[in-house]
Amino acid sequence: MASTLLETQELQKRFGGVTATDHVSLQVEEGECHAVIGPNGAGKTTLIAQLSGMLAPDAGTILFNGKNITQLTAQRRSHMGLARSFQITSVFMGLTVLDNVALAVQAHTGHSFHFWRPARQDQALRAPAMEMLEKVRLQDRANDLASEMSHGERRQLEIAMALATGPHLMLLDEPMAGMGPEETARMVETLKSLDGITMLLVEHDMDAVFALADRISVMVYGRLIATGSPAEVRANEEVRQAYLGEAA
Amino acid sequence: MADVSTTDPAGGARKLSVASWFMVACLVALAVIPVAIYAGGNAFWLDIATRLVVLSIAAVSLNLILGFGGMVSFGHAAYLGIGAYCVGIPTYHALFGEFELIATNSGIFHVILAVIVSAVFALITGAICLRTKGVYFIMITMAFGQMIFYLFVSLETYGADDGLVITSRSEIPGIDMDNPLAFYFLCYGSLLAVIYLVHRIVNSRFGMVIQGAKGNEDRMRSLGYSTYVYRLAAYVIAGAICGYAGALLGNFTSFISPDMMDWAASGELMFMVILGGTSMVFGPVIGAALFLLLEQLLSAFTVHWHLPFGIMLILTVLFVKGGISGLLARMGRSNG
Numbered sequence: 117m118a119s120t121l122l123e124t125q126e127l128q129k130r131f132g133g134v135t136a137t138d139h140v141s142l143q144v145e146e147g148e149c150h151a152v153i154g155p156n157g158a159g160k161t162t163l164i165a166q167l168s169g170m171l172a173p174d175a176g177t178i179l180f181n182g183k184n185i186t187q188l189t190a191q192r193r194s195h196m197g198l199a200r201s202f203q204i205t206s207v208f209m210g211l212t213v214l215d216n217v218a219l220a221v222q223a224h225t226g227h228s229f230h231f232w233r234p235a236r237q238d239q240a241l242r243a244p245a246m247e248m249l250e251k252v253r254l255q256d257r258a259n260d261l262a263s264e265m266s267h268g269e270r271r272q273l274e275i276a277m278a279l280a281t282g283p284h285l286m287l288l289d290e291p292m293a294g295m296g297p298e299e300t301a302r303m304v305e306t307l308k309s310l311d312g313i314t315m316l317l318v319e320h321d322m323d324a325v326f327a328l329a330d331r332i333s334v335m336v337y338g339r340l341i342a343t344g345s346p347a348e349v350r351a352n353e354e355v356r357q358a359y360l361g362e363a364a
Numbered sequence: 365m366a367d368v369s370t371t372d373p374a375g376g377a378r379k380l381s382v383a384s385w386f387m388v389a390c391l392v393a394l395a396v397i398p399v400a401i402y403a404g405g406n407a408f409w410l411d412i413a414t415r416l417v418v419l420s421i422a423a424v425s426l427n428l429i430l431g432f433g434g435m436v437s438f439g440h441a442a443y444l445g446i447g448a449y450c451v452g453i454p455t456y457h458a459l460f461g462e463f464e465l466i467a468t469n470s471g472i473f474h475v476i477l478a479v480i481v482s483a484v485f486a487l488i489t490g491a492i493c494l495r496t497k498g499v500y501f502i503m504i505t506m507a508f509g510q511m512i513f514y515l516f517v518s519l520e521t522y523g524a525d526d527g528l529v530i531t532s533r534s535e536i537p538g539i540d541m542d543n544p545l546a547f548y549f550l551c552y553g554s555l556l557a558v559i560y561l562v563h564r565i566v567n568s569r570f571g572m573v574i575q576g577a578k579g580n581e582d583r584m585r586s587l588g589y590s591t592y593v594y595r596l597a598a599y600v601i602a603g604a605i606c607g608y609a610g611a612l613l614g615n616f617t618s619f620i621s622p623d624m625m626d627w628a629a630s631g632e633l634m635f636m637v638i639l640g641g642t643s644m645v646f647g648p649v650i651g652a653a654l655f656l657l658l659e660q661l662l663s664a665f666t667v668h669w670h671l672p673f674g675i676m677l678i679l680t681v682l683f684v685k686g687g688i689s690g691l692l693a694r695m696g697r698s699n700g
Contacts, residue, residue, distance in 0.1 A: 168586055194588030206583040208576055219576050222569055223588040229597070230569040238569070281587060 120179075121146045121285055121314050122167070127176035129162055129338075136162040137173065138338035144285065149307070149315040151325045154335035155358075160318040161203055163335070164289045167316070168200040169193045181284070194223065199283035201274040203290045203318075209263040213254055213273055216262055217245035220280035248276040252306050268299030275306060285314045292321045300324055334358070383692040387646045390653070395552060402545065410544055416656045417551040418612045421558050423636040423648030425605035430634070431642025432566050433598045434578030435494070438502045439509025440633050443482045443603050445625025447610015449516065450478035452528045452620045459531055471534030471541065475611050482607025483600050485512070490599035494592060506627050516622040527621025534615055541615065551612050555649070558605055563645045565601065574598045635673065639680050641687025650688050 122144040129137035136159040144150045152160050165171035167178060169190035178186045185193055207216050218241040222228060225240060235241060249255045252272040257265060262273060271291055278286050291307070292300045304327050307315065319325050325332065326346050333343040336358045342349055349355055398413035422444055429435040451474045457467035466477070489508040496504055517525045533541040540546045565571050576584045577591040584591045614620050623629070632655065640651025655673075662669035684691055 170582065170586070189590075190582075190585040191588045191590050194586060200586050202583065202586075206580050208579040208583070210579060211575070215572070219572055220587050222572065223584075228569045228573045228589070228594060231565050231571075232568055234564075234567045235569045235572045236567065241569075277587065 119146045120144070121181060122316065123179040124167070125177045125179070127163075127166060127178065128174045129159075129166060129171065130174055135338045137166065137176075140176070140335075140338070140340055142333060142340060142343070144314060144316050145331075147312065147314055148330040149317055149328050151317045151319060151329035151332045152335055153319065153322070153325055153332060158335040159338040160335055161289055162338075164200065164287050164316075164318060168198065168287055194281055197282065197284035198287065199278040199281045199285070200287040201271075201278050201289060201291055203293055205267070205270045205274060207262045207270050207273050207277065210261070212259050212261055213265065214242065214245055214249065214258040216273055217248050217276050217280050218242055220277040221245050221248075224281050245280060248280045251279060251309070252276045253302075266299075268295050268302070271295065271299070271303060272306060275303075279310070279313075283313060285316065286310075288315055288317045288319075290318055290320060292319055292324050304328060382695045383644060383646075383689060386692050387644075387649075390646075390649065391556070398548065399545065407544060410548055412656055412660065414544070414548050414551055414616055415613075416652055417548070417555045418609055418616060419633070419636065419656070420649040420652040421551075421555050421609035421612070422606045423633050423640070423652050424555075424558055424562055424645065425602045425609065426633050427637045427642055427645070427648045428562050428565065428605075429574075429598050429602045430637055431647070432571065432578065433574040433595060435595065435599060436502050436505075436634075437493075437599075437602075438506035438627065438630050438634065439489075440505075440602070440606055441627075441629035442485070442509040442512045442625045443606035444610040444613055444629065445512065445516065445620070445622065446482050446485060447478035447607040447612075448614030448617075448620040448624060449522070449528075449610075450474055450481055450607070451534055451611050451614035452530045453522060455530050455532060455534075456522065456528060469532060469535045471536035471539075471615075474534045475608060478607040478611035479604045482610070483604040486600045486603025487596070490596050490603070494595050494599065506630065509625060509627055509630055513622050513625050513627075516625070523621070525622055527619055527623070530614060530618045530620065533618065534611070547616070551616070554608070554612065558608075559645055559649075562605075566645060570594065570597070635677055637687075639677060639687055641689030641691070643686045644689040644693065647687055647689035654688075 120143045124140055124142045127137050127140040140163065152163065154160055162171065166173045169188060173186065177184055180196060180198060185196065208219065211219070215236070218235070221241050221244045222235065246255060246258065249258055252275050254269060254272055254276060257269065262270060265273065275291065292303055295303065300321055304324050307328055317325070317328060329346055331343065332346055332349040334341050334349060334355045341358060342352045342355050344352070394413060394417065398410045402410040422440065426437065426440045429437055454466045454468050454474060454477065457463045458469050493501055493504045493508065516522065522528045535541065539550055573584070573589055573594045577589070577595055581591050613624070636651035636655050637648045638651070639654060640649065641647035658673065659669060662672055680687060686693065
């Protein structure tokens, strides 16, 4: 449990005059659910973008499993076991639910220069994809188009797609965004059931965060101001002033 | 989104029945009607049908990247021209000497040359074009198309902008290329083969990747796909198929000019694809058929026959989502 899976050292990113990531040093331990909270515009999504390889940091390093991945592309990181879900739902609307997950499975079963055999009849893709759908309890919707699903279901689908890449670490960018209480409860349950997968969770819903997180880091104006257990963070005076107090 | 349900095991066949039956009817009609009219003594409509079938191959290849891959290429006619010159230039040298290496009337050689040159041109230009997105992609593909257009305009040996007469058709063992019926069935068989090929590609693992990259490239990259190489491969395949169509077109017209690869010609191919519908492999064939039929009918009345086309295209884009094949697919769904 004690080994560090993901670590950032002095990570920095500036957009013009705004410092979105300000000397962020963060450790995510193997097996934990680590939440990053903070007010809007604190730089949480920017952090996720750098960790997943969509955005290059200006300075600092990112270590994953002890390897320096700072310069690697998003697709290389995915193959090392880093998966992400998007804040804005990013499923393939024109494809069915099962197609979506099968596409995620396919990304990690060798190259895709297969031009002849129908992918939709390929059990090597369909069976694992169905298994992932069962994990998020969407198996009944497998043959519906993603565009026909509710917002909450699409978020569940996002998780299934991230899971299908067989990740060691999932970067979850506000998985509960825009959800009602019932959908949020279902998502919390889904994430709780994913034993053994390390998670970095960015979330605004405090009930969800306290239900899921083993440790919490608080980010304000691009800086980490505190990291600790939920109880420690709750008790931290600076955090209360900067964030929790504001929300209450 | 009919492409999605074509092979959907859960009732996809039922959903698409109207569109599939329509496709079969169209293909049978193409095999029977022009031939019957020709047998009745009128060669004109067989000519139109041959042009239709050849342009359909080009349009189906464009749809692979435009409809399924989301790559709006505005320079696809360049490959028609390249393919045609790959027939014209070797034939020219077979007659007038020089360039012994390529001087031949062999159709097999012409076709292989057309496919290889088109694929290489697609590989080089695609490698650059696919670094851009959206409007920039449209502009840069058009720029490369115009580049090759002006290249051939400047080649005095091959007739420059007056074009080049192909003195004799390619020679293919076992096929009498000068027999209009034999040549028509060569083109028709090619169209069937290309439709089947593109259908297989679109539904394969490779096809799923290019369709995913059309929908959301960032998502594909975060899933672990190097989308660029897959898109480039699709671009090369489409170019190679269109080059093949070009070799047929050169044989058909027995004359090539740079006008065949002008941006306006690329626009006509896009018109066929969008009017016919991008969501089905067969869609562009419908578009090509409408284009040629209307061209025949309208040009009899007015020289401004492009105007009604423009209006039709606007109406299609605004009101008929997925073009005519998309309309058929939806009819199938509401009936089923």
